[in-house]
Amino acid sequence: DARVTQTPRHKVTEMGQEVTMRCQPILGHNTVFWYRQTMMQGLELLAYFRNRAPLDDSGMPKDRFSAEMPDATLATLKIQPSEPRDSAVYFCASGLRDTSGANVLTFGAGSRLTVL
């Protein structure tokens, strides 16, 4: 089965440290999404790429978060500096946007981040 691969699966870090999360989307998928999940806020969309171009990052705190797709096989989400309120599970998802309109997203297993 094709899958979205996220690393690391778990990360514990101290406040102020840089955190980089990586995602390998499914080969052939042309859309990549980053979501953050917390108990209080649920699933929040942070950023969205199509054909590697960023289309929407309005949900992302710009001062500390950045998202990029250096190539079609890698998406990154970086937090610098990290804060305790960034503790959450970060999901990457990829999909194929075609004329059918469905573009079902396949999610990775998530990266659980704890910032002390």
Added chain:
Amino acid sequence: AQKITQTQPGMFVQEKEAVTLDCTYDTSDQSYGLFWYKQPSSGEMIFLIYQGSYDEQNATEGRYSLNFQKARKSANLVISASQLGDSAMYFCAMRERSQGGKLIFGQGTELSVKP
């Protein structure tokens, strides 16, 4: 205003019975899609079912069906013959054409299946 509303934070159902999870949405687009995902305690997000706004028939996938009532802007998930493995969080989500493909999720409903 919430785009996707799931009014049931938690639900219980007896094994082998059917259960309906509610979802209402808010959009002025004519073209949109509605999705349901399942998140078991292990944390992964599993796609269940999709309904396009122009689809005439309600979507079905095995034991899952989507009760799509366009005029009421509701897209309820029906799970027939519940199994213990159906215990999980269930999320309703919507994609609007005008929003360029963003998939927005509701707050989720936690379903517990009792033996």
